[in-house]
Amino acid sequence: MTLSNSTAKVTLNDGNQLPYVGLGTWQSKENDAYKAVVAALKAGYRHIDTAAIYGNEEEVGRAIKDSGVRRSEIFVTTKLWGTQHRHPDDALNQSLERLGLDYVDLYLMHWPVPINDAQCKKDNNYLQIPMNEDGTRDLDLASWDFIKTWELMQALPKSKVKSIGVSNFSINNIKDLLASPGNKEVPVVNQVELHPLLPQFELVEFCKSKNIVVEAYSPLGSTGAPILELGTINEVSKKLAIPPANVVFSWLIQRKIVVLPKSVTESRIISNLQTMELPAEEFSKLNNISSEVGEKRSVKPNWTPFIPFV
Numbered sequence: 001m002t003l004s005n006s007t008a009k010v011t012l013n014d015g016n017q018l019p020y021v022g023l024g025t026w027q028s029k030e031n032d033a034y035k036a037v038v039a040a041l042k043a044g045y046r047h048i049d050t051a052a053i054y055g056n057e058e059e060v061g062r063a064i065k066d067s068g069v070r071r072s073e074i075f076v077t078t079k080l081w082g083t084q085h086r087h088p089d090d091a092l093n094q095s096l097e098r099l100g101l102d103y104v105d106l107y108l109m110h111w112p113v114p115i116n117d118a119q120c121k122k123d124n125n126y127l128q129i130p131m132n133e134d135g136t137r138d139l140d141l142a143s144w145d146f147i148k149t150w151e152l153m154q155a156l157p158k159s160k161v162k163s164i165g166v167s168n169f170s171i172n173n174i175k176d177l178l179a180s181p182g183n184k185e186v187p188v189v190n191q192v193e194l195h196p197l198l199p200q201f202e203l204v205e206f207c208k209s210k211n212i213v214v215e216a217y218s219p220l221g222s223t224g225a226p227i228l229e230l231g232t233i234n235e236v237s238k239k240l241a242i243p244p245a246n247v248v249f250s251w252l253i254q255r256k257i258v259v260l261p262k263s264v265t266e267s268r269i270i271s272n273l274q275t276m277e278l279p280a281e282e283f284s285k286l287n288n289i290s291s292e293v294g295e296k297r298s299v300k301p302n303w304t305p306f307i308p309f310v
């Protein structure tokens with residue numbers, strides 16, 4: 001068994017198909033974002049993950065156009081920022097405008113946390129994190145919640161958004177969403193941090209039981225790829241004679257989890273698309289890493305007083 005480009009797709013609960021590997025673009029700025037997306041599409045990626053708050057939708061959209069790959073072949077995800085939970089229709093139209101696209105394949109609620117938009121209205125800029133004087137984030141929790149946001153997302157026109165989903169939702173958040181009277185659609189995906197130090201076994205099982213596909217963000221532990229320093233990953237990498245990053249991506253896809261590696265380095269973009277089936281022994285070694293060395297979360301913004309992840 002050797003590495004080969006991953007072309008497999010998973011079928012979502014609404015029938016749409018999502019490629020298992022997508023290019024992440026958080027912290028990919030301007031020209032770097034443009035070049036990364038062009039390189040990825042040239043290498044064979046057909047799935048790009050961005051978000052309004054990443055500030056790179058224009059470059060991502062321009063790269064998609066310039067790549068020469070047909071729009072219908074590419075799965076594009078963007079995300080609703082917290083300051084626009086009360087107006088996802090406006091937010092979606094603005095994202096489409098910046099992307100220069102008629103539709104996105106997937107629109108995600110970025111976090112289950114609404115943010116107060118008073119400052120945004122003053123600045124005419126919704127892509128920010130308004131803060132209180134005491135240094136906390138200015139949240140909009142008194143008269144709004146993610147259940148109301150989801151009701152509005154369900155009403156978005158299917159001509160502009162093919163599928164809708166959530167991100168950073170805990171099991172309890174999903175249970176609350178599905179039990180709410182206004183819920184008609186089960187989110188197609190839940191995009192969460194997931195890697196060998198945060199394997200999310202319980203959340204993955206729960207999502208599977210509800211027919212929700214899990215997408216792994218920060219699969220290398222985010223900036224600087226700390227997961228690639230782990231001893232077990234390097235042992236398996238040597239044994240199988242494949243790079244450490246590909247060990248991680250292969251393990252995730254074998255668990256039927258979509259993986260979103262970010263890179264602005266062309267050689268890494270090309271190699272990150274490659275996966276293989278891991279032998280059972282190596283697969284279980286990766287499963288055991290977090291119980292041996294402890295769990296570690298990389299992305300943990302302070303959403304006080306909202307309590308995330310539980």
Ligand code: NDP
Pocket residue numbers: 023024025026027049050110167168191192216217218219220221222223224225228245260261262263264265268269271272299
């Ligand atoms: P990743 O875990 O993908 O790691 C990115 C880092 O790994 C960068 O420093 C990159 O460097 C480096 N890297 C990439 N490939 C390799 C390789 N083969 N060998 C060595 N180093 C490598 O981090 P992200 O946090 O960016 O997560 C991925 C994507 O998930 C995001 O870009 C975004 O699309 C999504 N995401 C979603 C979130 C959400 O709230 N929904 C939160 C966080 C991420 P370089 O670029 O310099 O090559």
